[in-house]
Amino acid sequence: MSPMAQKLFAAAALAPGALGANLLVSHFSGSLYSLSFTNSNSSGQLSITSETDGCGVTPAWLQLYSDINKVYCFDESWMGSGSSAEYDVAEDGSLTLTGNLKTTGNSVHGALYGGSDGKGFVATVEYTPSTLTTYKLPFPGGEQIGLETFTMESQGPNPRQDKPHPHEAHVDPTGKFIVVPDLGADLLRVFRINAETGELTACSEGQADPGDGPRHIVFWENAEGLQKAYVLNELGNSVSAWDVEYPAADEASGCLAFNKTQTLSTYEEGTTPGPTTKAAEIRIVGSFLYASNRADETFGDEQDSIATYTIDEQTGELAWLEAANSYSYYPRTFQFNTDGTLVAVGGQTSSNVAIIARDPATGKLGKLVANLQVGRKGRAGQEDGLSAVIWVQ
Numbered sequence: 001m002s003p004m005a006q007k008l009f010a011a012a013a014l015a016p017g018a019l020g021a022n023l024l025v026s027h028f029s030g031s032l033y034s035l036s037f038t039n040s041n042s043s044g045q046l047s048i049t050s051e052t053d054g055c056g057v058t059p060a061w062l063q064l065y066s067d068i069n070k071v072y073c074f075d076e077s078w079m080g081s082g083s084s085a086e087y088d089v090a091e092d093g094s095l096t097l098t099g100n101l102k103t104t105g106n107s108v109h110g111a112l113y114g115g116s117d118g119k120g121f122v123a124t125v126e127y128t129p130s131t132l133t134t135y136k137l138p139f140p141g142g143e144q145i146g147l148e149t150f151t152m153e154s155q156g157p158n159p160r161q162d163k164p165h166p167h168e169a170h171v172d173p174t175g176k177f178i179v180v181p182d183l184g185a186d187l188l189r190v191f192r193i194n195a196e197t198g199e200l201t202a203c204s205e206g207q208a209d210p211g212d213g214p215r216h217i218v219f220w221e222n223a224e225g226l227q228k229a230y231v232l233n234e235l236g237n238s239v240s241a242w243d244v245e246y247p248a249a250d251e252a253s254g255c256l257a258f259n260k261t262q263t264l265s266t267y268e269e270g271t272t273p274g275p276t277t278k279a280a281e282i283r284i285v286g287s288f289l290y291a292s293n294r295a296d297e298t299f300g301d302e303q304d305s306i307a308t309y310t311i312d313e314q315t316g317e318l319a320w321l322e323a324a325n326s327y328s329y330y331p332r333t334f335q336f337n338t339d340g341t342l343v344a345v346g347g348q349t350s351s352n353v354a355i356i357a358r359d360p361a362t363g364k365l366g367k368l369v370a371n372l373q374v375g376r377k378g379r380a381g382q383e384d385g386l387s388a389v390i391w392v393q
Contacts, residue, residue: 021391021393022035022391023344023390024089025346027385027387028348028385029375030057031051032053032055033048033374033375034092034392035048035353035372037355037370039355042367043369044369047372048374049094054100055074055083055084057079058075059073059387059388060075060076060107061076061107061109063112064089064392066392066393071086071087071089071390072110072122075105076105076108077105080105081102082103082105083101084107099139099140099141101135104133105129106129107124107125108166108168109167111169114175115198116195120137121135122135123178125180130149130164130165131150132191133147134147145198146199150166152164156184156185156210156211157210160184161211161235164184164185165185167181168215168217177256178190178200183234186209188206188217190205190206190256190258206259208240209236209240212240212263213233214240216282217230217232218283218289219244220316222314223313228311228316229241230242230284230289231282234279237267238265239279239291240262241262242258242260243259243261244256245259267307268320268322276295279293279294283335283336285358286340286360286363287311287313288309288310289309289311290307295330302328302329303325303326304326304331305323308322308323308324308363325368326345326354328346330348331345332346332347333348333388335390339360341357342355342356342357343358346388349379349380350373350377350386351386352371352374353389355369374386
């Protein structure tokens with residue numbers, strides 16, 4: 001990088017929106033933490049400002065709705081029941097518990113949907129029971145209104161594909177559909193939303209390749225209206241691009257359809273991932289896509305990677321750009337700040353939050369700006385340590 005580029009990169013990392021911010025972190029021990037981040041002169045500092053509980057015994061996923069200053073936490077308890085939670089988020093990032101919802105447990109993800117404002121109901125997915133469960137809000141007092149139990153005819157090629165394992169309940173950009181990547185069945189399960197009742201109607205599925213193990217999905221649209229979806233495949237250590245086809249505007253009972261067009265490894269061509277590697281999370285900023293790899297140690301002992309791709313603005317086609325240091329071990333979760341100059345990475349096993357600079361022009365990740373261990377470290381390959389990190393801006 002040239003001296004001038006280095007100066008521009010440093011200036012981007014110090015953009016006005018990034019001088020002070022708050023983050024929220026969940027830990028598989030049961031705690032939620034509020035963090036304060038400040039930076040100056042291209043270096044930063046993270047500190048824990050408060051700690052709370054209320055999201056069951058194994059908080060796994062945080063979903064922020066900044067327009068109402070609320071965050072929802074979903075409990076991955078394996079005890080036969082769970083307790084999702086709703087919190088008010090203060091300006092300083094501190095949390096106040098406002099309600100709990102008793103669930104069936106083992107919820108690895110959840111999201112609000114439907115109603116007059118897109119927040120009338122909540123959908124959760126349960127990894128081992130192979131279910132999609134829906135509830136009517138508000139917290140507390142919400143009641144279960146639906147339960148989808150998934151099945152499949154035979155086991156998949158990966159030993160972990162013994163049964164369906166839904167991993168996300170993703171509401172599409174229109175708010176009319178929920179997409180559920182199923183790691184066990186190699187499917188994108190699609191449901192049409194009845195916004196008034198919260199009822200979900202199953203549509204045709206998107207078929208991934210055998211052994212892909214879809215985990216998370218993101219949507220993208222270019223200036224001309226071309227719509228694509230990108231799926232992170234945990235078992236295949238890959239990212240897939242999908243064409244997205246919506247029903248006609250006057251087709252009230254129509255469905256969202258997917259057609260897979262491309263699959264790329266989360267490693268540079270010629271690199272073979274190890275036997276314990278598992279891709280984890282996927283994010284888009286502008287015309288760049290990012291995917292985290294767990295347990296690859298590409299950058300040294302307990303230093304895993306984040307794969308970076310360019311998205312062709314005309315076709316949506318992916319191209320490999322680089323692998324970047326995540327400055328963490330088992331990066332289960334990561335999220336970019338509003339102006340795209342920083343990324344917060346949550347290392348599950350290292351139980352740390354790493355703030356990394358990003359160059360908005362090139363999409364490349366750069367130096368470590370701040371780092372903080374939050375809670376006790378986890379054990380490699382186990383469900384402990386840090387589970388989620390999100391910006392509160």
